[in-house]
Amino acid sequence: xxxxxxxxxxxxxLFAVLLLDNTSxxxxxxxxxxxxxxxxxxxxxxxxxxxxxxxxxxLLTHYNQxxxxxxxxxxxxxxxxxxxxxxxxxxSISQCIEHIILSEPLIFEMFKQAxxxxxxxxxxxxxxxxxxxxxxxxTNRNEKHQxxxxxxxxxxxKNVNEALMAFENGRASIIDYIKNADIDALRSHVSQSxxxxxxxxxxxxxxxxxxxxxILQIEEVKSHPDYPKNK
Numbered sequence: 001x002x003x004x005x006x007x008x009x010x011x012x013x014l015f016a017v018l019l020l021d022n023t024s025x026x027x028x029x030x031x032x033x034x035x036x037x038x039x040x041x042x043x044x045x046x047x048x049x050x051x052x053x054x055x056x057x058x059l060l061t062h063y064n065q066x067x068x069x070x071x072x073x074x075x076x077x078x079x080x081x082x083x084x085x086x087x088x089x090x091x092s093i094s095q096c097i098e099h100i101i102l103s104e105p106l107i108f109e110m111f112k113q114a115x116x117x118x119x120x121x122x123x124x125x126x127x128x129x130x131x132x133x134x135x136x137x138x139t140n141r142n143e144k145h146q147x148x149x150x151x152x153x154x155x156x157x158k159n160v161n162e163a164l165m166a167f168e169n170g171r172a173s174i175i176d177y178i179k180n181a182d183i184d185a186l187r188s189h190v191s192q193s194x195x196x197x198x199x200x201x202x203x204x205x206x207x208x209x210x211x212x213x214x215i216l217q218i219e220e221v222k223s224h225p226d227y228p229k230n231k
Contacts, residue, residue: 055183056179056181056183059178059201059205059208060175060178060179062205062209063174063178063208066208066215067167069212069215070100070164070211070215071164073219073222074093074097074160074164075160076160077093077160078228078230079158081093081222081227081228082155082160083158084221084226084228086220086221086224086226090221091153092155092221093218093221093222094155094158095154096214096215096217096218096221097153097157097167098153098154098156098157098163099147099151099152100210100211100214100215101163101166101167102151102153103151103207103210103211104170104174104207104208104210104211105171106150106151107206107210108173108174108177110203111200111203111204111207114191114200114203115189115200115203117191119188119189119190119191126190127196127197127202128196128198129196129198131201131202131205134202134205138206138210138212139213139216141216141220174204174207177204178204181200181204183201185200186199186201186204187199187200191203
């Protein structure tokens with residue numbers, strides 16, 4: 001796993017999304033802007049509630065909602081629908097799911113490395129973004145980024161159930177970590193990211209919100225006019 005960490009220069013582009021303030025998304029084939037929370041598969045809205053950032057259960061709720069949204073978005077899709085690509089160099093739904101499956105455990109490994117390092121917050125440094133800014137910016141699909149080779153999907157999943165099982169297995173250790181985490185310890189540990197300082201809670205929030213981003217991408221694929229219809 002340590003060998004793979006060398007490939008994570010890509011986080012500079014992922015975390016750069018956190019600095020954006022435009023939360024609209026252009027749906028394929030429409031040219032219209034839509035707000036992520038208004039789409040068929042909404043991202044979790046709880047995170048903007050007062051004091052929600054102090055509650056571990058809120059983070060677990062977000063992870064659960066992400067899983068529900070993914071299952072709702074892809075359940076019952078045919079192999080043809082899974083592998084439909086809306087255009088050259090654009091991912092299919094199968095590739096989006098695979099990218100999520102690959103990303104969550106590896107970003108979690110990054111988090112564990114960061115949380116084990118000295119706490120820069122001892123020097124009075126605070127997070128550079130609020131939880132709400134992370135949520136809104138990560139689900140902004142106007143800005144696109146190239147995934148690193150290690151996280152580029154091949155479209156290997158031909159069966160939805162197989163993909164969803166891999167997704168659940170991949171995030172099991174993350175859920176266990178959060179269930180046993182101390183909110184004060186997470187909030188008090190601030191580390192550096194390419195977008196500036198983030199606390200431990202925000203790093204865990206980033207993982208599931210990154211998946212929310214690609215669930216929105218799946219919905220974009222399904223909105224394409226050439227997307228295979230159910231027979």
